[in-house]
Amino acid sequence: MTQNSIKILAVEIGTRARNAYAILANSSKETRDNALIFMAQAIFDNKDAILSANKIDYENAKKDGLSDAMLDRLMLDEKRLMGVAEALKSIAAQPDQNFEVIETYNRPNGLKIDKVRIPLGVIGIIYESRPNVTADAGGLCLRGGNAAVLRGGKEAFLTSTEIANALRAGLAKAGLPEDCVQFVPTTDRDFVGEMLRGLNGAIDLIIPRGGKTLVARVLDEAKVPVLAHLEGMCHTYIHQDADEAKAIAIVLNAKMRRTGICGATETLLIDEKIAAKILPKIATALNEAGCELRGDEKARAICPMNIANEEDWSTEYLAPILAIKIVDNLEDAINHIGKYGSHHTDAIITENEEAARIFSYRVDSAIVMHNASTQFADGGEFGFGGEIGIGTGRLHARGPVGAQGLTTYKYIVHGTGQTRP
Numbered sequence: 001m002t003q004n005s006i007k008i009l010a011v012e013i014g015t016r017a018r019n020a021y022a023i024l025a026n027s028s029k030e031t032r033d034n035a036l037i038f039m040a041q042a043i044f045d046n047k048d049a050i051l052s053a054n055k056i057d058y059e060n061a062k063k064d065g066l067s068d069a070m071l072d073r074l075m076l077d078e079k080r081l082m083g084v085a086e087a088l089k090s091i092a093a094q095p096d097q098n099f100e101v102i103e104t105y106n107r108p109n110g111l112k113i114d115k116v117r118i119p120l121g122v123i124g125i126i127y128e129s130r131p132n133v134t135a136d137a138g139g140l141c142l143r144g145g146n147a148a149v150l151r152g153g154k155e156a157f158l159t160s161t162e163i164a165n166a167l168r169a170g171l172a173k174a175g176l177p178e179d180c181v182q183f184v185p186t187t188d189r190d191f192v193g194e195m196l197r198g199l200n201g202a203i204d205l206i207i208p209r210g211g212k213t214l215v216a217r218v219l220d221e222a223k224v225p226v227l228a229h230l231e232g233m234c235h236t237y238i239h240q241d242a243d244e245a246k247a248i249a250i251v252l253n254a255k256m257r258r259t260g261i262c263g264a265t266e267t268l269l270i271d272e273k274i275a276a277k278i279l280p281k282i283a284t285a286l287n288e289a290g291c292e293l294r295g296d297e298k299a300r301a302i303c304p305m306n307i308a309n310e311e312d313w314s315t316e317y318l319a320p321i322l323a324i325k326i327v328d329n330l331e332d333a334i335n336h337i338g339k340y341g342s343h344h345t346d347a348i349i350t351e352n353e354e355a356a357r358i359f360s361y362r363v364d365s366a367i368v369m370h371n372a373s374t375q376f377a378d379g380g381e382f383g384f385g386g387e388i389g390i391g392t393g394r395l396h397a398r399g400p401v402g403a404q405g406l407t408t409y410k411y412i413v414h415g416t417g418q419t420r421p
Contacts, residue, residue, distance in 0.1 A: 001186055003190065006194060007194065009185075010191065010199050010200065011200050013184065014149075014198075014200050014201070014203065015200075016177075016179040017122045017149050017179060017182060018122060018147075019179065020147045020177040021121060021147035024119075024145055024177070025119050029098070031174055033092050034174040035142060035176050036088050036092035036143065036170070038169070038171075038174050039142075039166065040088035041085075042166035042167070042169045042173075043084060043085040043088070043163065045166075046165070046166045047078065047081055050081060051077070051081060053158035053159045053161070054075070054156075056158055057074060057155060058074055061155045066129065067318070067319075068319065070128070070129045073130045074155055074159075076131060080132070083132075084135045085135075087385055088385075090380070090385035091140060091142075091143050092139075093385070097404055097407065098119060098145045099116055100116070101115070101116055102115045102409060110418060111413055111415050112413070112415075113414075114411065114412045114413075115411055117408075118407060119146045119406070119407055119408075120144070120407060120408050121203075121205070122146065122148075122202050122203050123141050123406060124149045124203045124206045125148060125149070125209065126192055126195060126207070126210070126214065127151070127153065127209035128152075128209070128210035129153055130209065131160050131163055133388075134160040135386075136379075137150060137388050138167045138181040140384075140402060142180060142181070143402075143406075144403040144407050147179070147180050149199065149202075149203065150164060150183045150184065152183065154187040161185075164181060168181055192217075193221065196218060196221045196222045196223060197223050198224045204225070205224065205225050205226070205406075206218060206225070206226045207228065208228050208389075209389050225396075227397060227405075228389070228391075228392075228393070229262070229343075229392035231262070231342050232264065232344045232345065233266055233314060233340060233341050233342035234254075234264060234267075234341075234344055235265065235266070235336075235341060235374075236254050236265045236268055237269040237337075237346070238251070238270045238350075239271055240329075240352075241351050241352035242278070242350050244277075244281070247349045250347070250349055250371070250373050251268060251282055251285075251349075252282075253373040253375060255320070255322050256289045256320065257375050258375065260318045261375065262344060262390060263376070263378060263390075265347070266315065267313060268322055268323070268325070269324075269325050269327050269333045269336060270299075270324065270326055271327060271333070272298065272329075275298065275302060276302055279303055279326075280302065283305065291321065292320060293305035293306065293322055293324055294312050294322070294324065295307070296308055296326060298325075299326050305324070313325070313336070333348075333359075334358075334362050341365060342392060343392040343393075344366060345366070345367040345374045345390075346363050346369070347368070347369035347374050348368075348370055348371075350370070356370045356371075367400075377400065379401070379402050384403070384404075385403070386402070388406065
């Protein structure tokens with residue numbers, strides 16, 4: 001596309017999004033509920049077209065040399081696609097909090113002040129090879145009363161287009177503007193720049209979901225607020241008072257259930273007091289599952305494994321590779337996570353409640369797990385129906401961002417004729 005045609009398209013999409021939002025923001029809960037249910041049904045009704053498109057996307061991405069982790073995120077089969085539809089139904093079952101009164105203040109002068117939840121507005125989502133994000137993002141934005149502009153990557157372009165068409169069909173059936181959800185019909189990178197500049201004032205928030213390069217560009221160039229996380233450098237720490245059976249099962253799941261997701265554990269920390277006893281059992285389980293182990297000097301003295309260098313402690317592998325470090329104690333583990341972590345998800349395995357409390361409050365991550373796999377870092381597992389991303393910053397929303405994370409608030413002040421002295 002030419003630069004001029006991209007600018008024209010940006011203005012058109014932005015204008016349609018604002019117009020759709022004006023109607024959506026004042027729609028009823030019942031209408032939005034119906035739209036989400038109709039969206040899910042449309043995905044089911046069009047599953048053959050979606051899966052056919054995904055097969056083409058997958059084969060093209062494979063030829064282009066996409067990594068195994070990215071191919072896994074791209075691939076849809078009928079089970080995964082039905083999971084996408086079920087997620088929309090789950091979002092429909094979530095409480096609708098638009099115009100909910102969060103708090104009420106009664107002032108001595110008789111003023112009544114209501115803090116009221118409202119939608120954010122128009123949200124732009126920029127993502128790579130995850131076609132499920134098309135449905136998750138569209139559905140969660142709708143639940144929160146927001147219009148969505150979705151810009152997917154070229155790897156899943158055909159799949160995302162078909163999913164977006166199903167979402168739009170569901171909106172139309174519910175009597176809402178189809179433009180409440182728009183999928184950008186080009187993979188031209190220049191359109192990303194238009195979104196980062198706000199589509200001529202239309203976009204209120206940008207959410208990137210992808211690798212370091214994408215997120216870094218968004219953070220560097222965006223002229224509108226951004227909700228982002230850089231990477232999932234997740235840790236699991238086995239404390240000296242850990243239950244051995246729990247520890248082995250949790251570590252195996254945290255690393256190997258799905259290695260290509262941002263909640264996968266990338267570094268295992270083991271207290272030196274139990275390392276000699278528990279590491280061989282964990283290493284055996286991981287090796288049998290096909291995981292490459294990279295350890296520090298103390299870990300390699302206990303079990304044969306490859307050498308972990310300084311770079312390994314800050315690498316998000318998104319692959320069956322695990323870095324292992326033997327730490328002196330709880331304090332050492334917390335300090336390691338503070339130095340190398342990404343504020344995403346970190347876990348402690350222990351039966352010592354005081355150690356768990358200290359770890360939970362001192363580790364500065366959006367999600368902290370106690371005796372549970374880091375792979376639970378997911379909006380669906382939190383009961384949000386899905387997620388639009390994992391927020392690792394401190395402003396607005398942290399952790400899995402569901403529909404409530406896509407709202408803001410305003411104050412409505414009720415008076416009886418008061419004037420300020």
